Amino acid sequence: MAKDQIQYVTAPKVDDNRKKYCRFRKNGIKYIDYKDANFLLKFINDQGKILPRRLTGTSLKFQRKVAQAVKRARHIGLLPFVADQLK
Amino acid sequence: MNQYETVIVLTPLLSEEIAKEAIAKYSKILADSGAEIVQEDNWGLRKLAYPIEKKASGFFHLTEYKSSGEVISKLELELKRDERVLRFLTIRLDRHAVAYNEKKRSGAFNKKPKQEAAV
Numbered sequence: 001m002a003k004d005q006i007q008y009v010t011a012p013k014v015d016d017n018r019k020k021y022c023r024f025r026k027n028g029i030k031y032i033d034y035k036d037a038n039f040l041l042k043f044i045n046d047q048g049k050i051l052p053r054r055l056t057g058t059s060l061k062f063q064r065k066v067a068q069a070v071k072r073a074r075h076i077g078l079l080p081f082v083a084d085q086l087k
Numbered sequence: 088m089n090q091y092e093t094v095i096v097l098t099p100l101l102s103e104e105i106a107k108e109a110i111a112k113y114s115k116i117l118a119d120s121g122a123e124i125v126q127e128d129n130w131g132l133r134k135l136a137y138p139i140e141k142k143a144s145g146f147f148h149l150t151e152y153k154s155s156g157e158v159i160s161k162l163e164l165e166l167k168r169d170e171r172v173l174r175f176l177t178i179r180l181d182r183h184a185v186a187y188n189e190k191k192r193s194g195a196f197n198k199k200p201k202q203e204a205a206v
Contacts, residue, residue, distance in 0.1 A: 030183035035094070035149070037136075076094050076176050077135035077145065 020057030024065075032065045034072035037079055041086070044070060048083040089179050090125065090153050092188075095166065096139070096174040097146040099132060106146045109171055114150065116162055122154030126192055139173045151180070151188060 024032070033039070043051050043058070043066045050070050053063045073079040080086070095113065097106050110129070117124060130147035139145070159177055166175045180188065 031181075031187040033187065034178075072176060072178065074136070076096055076147075076174050077137065077139055080136040083136075 022057055022059035022062060024062040025059055029062075032062070032069040034069040034076075035078065037073055040066070040070050040073055040079060044079065044086070046083065046086040048080045048086055088153050088155060090151065090185055091159065091177055091179050092149060092151040093162065093175060093177040095148045095150075095172060096135075097148070098140075098171050098173055099142055099144045099146065101146065101171060109169070110148045113162065113165065116165055117150065117152055117154065117158065120154070120158045120161055122152045122158050125151040125153060126188070127151070142173060145173050 023029070043056060045051055050067055053060065056063075058066060070079060074081050093113075095110065097109060101109065110127075114124065114127065126149075128149040128151075130149065132144055133147050134144050135142065163175070163177065166172050
């Protein structure tokens with residue numbers, strides 16, 4: 001019975017042991033296409049903001065390219081600058 | 088000689104033919120100034136993610152070409168003067184981009200850069 005009553009002060013971290021990795025390095029993608037809005041959706045949140053590296057795991061080199069691609073896509077109207085419920 | 092690509096977004100108020108004509112004008116400017124057009128891609132009428140000049144959609148056209156840098160300023164001047172053009176974007180392609188576009192053109196993958204190894 002005592003086992004069921006264990007309480008944590010902070011919520012225990014579940015599956016924290018999965019390491020983040022850079023998907024571009026792993027898959028050997030060298031160029032990020034700004035015309036592919038659906039792909040870029042993975043790197044922005046539902047307000048249309050670019051997600052930080054600490055969430056996506058992208059390496060610095062490719063984060064710069066992602067940011068560039070998202071900004072280009074915004075300029076030609078493929079992605080919004082601001083949105084409410086993008087996803 | 089660098090490789091560039093330009094995306095032009097035209098007003099949706101044009102008819103198909105006039106849109107084509109406008110695009111042909113820019114292709115001609117490129118050809119006249121000695122650019123070598125690698126590919127052209129017409130995406131047709133597409134919805135915009137946000138309104139531009141109160142328009143909700145636009146005709147998208149992509150041109151990929153090899154030229155020297157002086158041609159760009161000439162082309163962009165014309166684009167700026169044209170009221171039918173909502174937006175345009177010219178970028179220089181690095182070697183990875185050239186390789187990517189070539190692969191895309193030959194149909195090695197459909198649109199998505201990854202997951203092509205599935206079949």
